[in-house]
Amino acid sequence: MNGSVFSSCLEASLQGQAILNDNGEFLFVNRAFCEHVGYTKEELLLLSIESFVIYEANEDLMKKEPIIKRGMQQKQVEKLILHGNGYLQTTLFTVTDVSDLNQGYYHVQLDKIVTTFDDVDFSMLESKLRDRDEVRLPKKILDGIKDTIITIRLDGQFLYANEAAEKLFNRSMEELLSNDFWTYLKQNNDEELLSKFYQLLAGEEYTQFEVYKKDQDEWFDVRAYRSDDQVTLYFINISNRKKMEKELKESEMNYRSLVEKSPETISVHNGKEIIYINPAGKKLFGIRSFSEGALNLSEIVVAQDQARMRENYRMLLTGKKEMTNSVYTLKRLDGKKFDAEATTTLITFKGKPAFRTILKDLSERKKVDDLIRKSDKLSVVAQLAAGVAHEIRNPLTTVKGFLQLFQKEQEVKPFYLSLVMEELERVEAIIYEYLTLAKPNVESVFSKIDIQVLLEQILTLTKAQSNMNNVTLEFEYEQVPAIYGLEKQLKQVFINLLRNAIEALTDKGTIHVRILKHPDNQVCIQVEDNGCGIPSERIDRLGEPFYSTKEKGTGLGLMVCYKIIEHHNGVLNIYSEAGKGTTLEVILPASN
Template identity: 35%
Template structure:
């Protein structure tokens, strides 16, 4: 069959046909397979002898037979010299094959149709790879789009993509509000210089704290991490932004609260120390004033200054008085969950696992929510700092009696020496190098204001804190 084809070098054509890397077939006008090469047999899973007992209809996908009729009609009528398309075939074991088919109609010297020559290149593997890649891209896109962090992709410092969280974080009405704009439109001017120093296109940077400006003008503090990436086959920067304004505010409130407490205690101490001798001075001065008639003006000035000192001392004592707590019935589990969310980054960074065990139906307790948060933050931060190599912190909430609950915090830290345990809670006493010694004292005061009790036990294998609160 092959040697009858009118070509300049029949032997060369035969060699090319039989050894081609893609499937080749000579097909009769009625669709019978007259000659096939080994590549086609391999693609379809048949032997050469089996294939020659088949027609093209046996190999084609049933849904594509109508297309085959159109191809035959256009080739026969001379509308096309050849036809190329992607189409489906059926393997011997009945699975689907995708291939690129190229077919030509061979005519005799009288221009009458003789047979078809077809090339069939199996592209199933490539299509599966493309499908997996597309699926992977879609999965990545969903992950980015639904990420709890804002995601911005930059090309030459201009935004080309932003996810839904980023839109909400920056207060945008839609993604169009930022696409094409420079990132510096949203970074606080005072942070521009520090941002420009970094080469985000070449190295991962962060996490960094930066100030961003929302569309409504509100300034927020974000944690920013930038990673070099590609976007539509061009270099780009993937920027993760997380709003940490609330946690920063909580930290500042905690620091300010501690500072105010220190100031209050110092003020109280100073006021009491000064008031005692001042009372004596004022008493003797008033006695002297009755007996002396000369230089009355001097006595008036001294008396006025003593009164002014008394006013200052009274103001210092007012500063020393704690602010009135707002007691409401609250769910202790909700308060603990808020605290654990706030400290999540610190526990992850220090390789610390929080194991929480809360009994069902724990009754509400009457408390000042912010003050209790301050207590739990202080204790948990102490536990984290005591475990530089990581470990576990157990938090148990138990119903101890019909009228009280127990909150137990147990860590695996280095512990507190036994001879120092009794001093825990004293002002300015601390076992930490950079501690103030006021944190635990504040916690003890808060717990006592809530009519609670605290017990601290410690050993080289860890510290155990038990807090009892009334429920009614």
């Protein structure tokens, strides 16, 4: 039989049952015990049994018989106790020592209530309780509480006041007990307290309010309980809380002022609905009145950008990014569209994860960009021409040198001829990349594509190159829906990504190609290698023209990949760590 069964048996007993420790503190009490002594179980578990025992004035406290001591076996002790309802009663305790080797435990049973003091002179009793120090509950428990606790009659006469009350009312205990509460309130012009106590005089059992003491510059939370013709008051000092609330309110007002007066749109949303938007945002979207959740993101973000937007939020929630920065096409409530730069971070709002997005309207910036673009067109053309010349000059120099050699020797050697052809192919590839860069999104009809079949074809094409470099290709796939797109352009993307991965590997490297389901009806294609990796500071620059991690790379290939994927309403993510490999992730929407 376990301890819970014993506890259940004691709890079911009709007689008061309790378990005490060596200090007389309650470890367990049943409901019958609580009913006998007039205290709740929660109150008793904070007290000792001596707390409510009353000793006579002529009783020697040093020689008093203790309620519990070692060796007691069904010892009956009769004591006068202060009942929780405010009267005295004589109670017969039956105590049994049930200690073990390590700890003292005592079983206490209330066999019967011998006498209740219903007919005693309460004026004498109250005087006795006020004047004597033997009332253990107030003296031992309440005096140790920092909050002010007083009990008064309805005529204002103090019945009890703890030590904290002396400081609050700036009077000694003798002065308090010799005066009445109403006189004190009138002398101090405390009209607020007086008005609240009228509620209790009118018959209310409980009231709670806050009061400010000017002379002490402190705030108190006052709770008053009425029981028959008595009122017990608790003055809880809340000055620190009030000070913090004031500082928090001032801080909140300052931050609110910064947000409300910001010329940029600041919004808080849960990924689906806007929870808050500042005045600049209301003006931007043409909102006259706004209530939380009234504006859905799907109503203001065009359909083509919604998948990319949700992917950015997913990156923030998973911790892969701390901040996202994207350009979306948004709609005003009147239907007009505009481009905006959205900077989003993850925050906590009202105890829940939320997103804070700052929007910058790019309409004016686009006008400025157009002016700058027109004024700098010649400069840009010159820079592009210089880049083309720089990339093509090296292979042409090689070709020219070998042709001069052939002319001089009047003989064409096959080995040199193969080098010439390689350099010309390199020139052709550079020109092709520039042409693709110039018009990557030529209008074509999208067709339905089985991405698994497409990747199997590409893996077959690159198998020869991987074998030459001693690289293993592993292909894993899930059943995913078809996608719509331009097959040639997508082939170009994945061939480019696979070649980059192969070139990044040393001997006996492995490339994993995976097709995975992705949320929001999207398809994810991963190309993962265990090669040299890319330093984090260089990842952000990938995709820029003329920037490459390869010795002879132009950087145009990856830039074209970015543009093709963007044309397919997709996303290209790059995750890499130096020395541990690189993972390229292409996310494309499904066909529907």
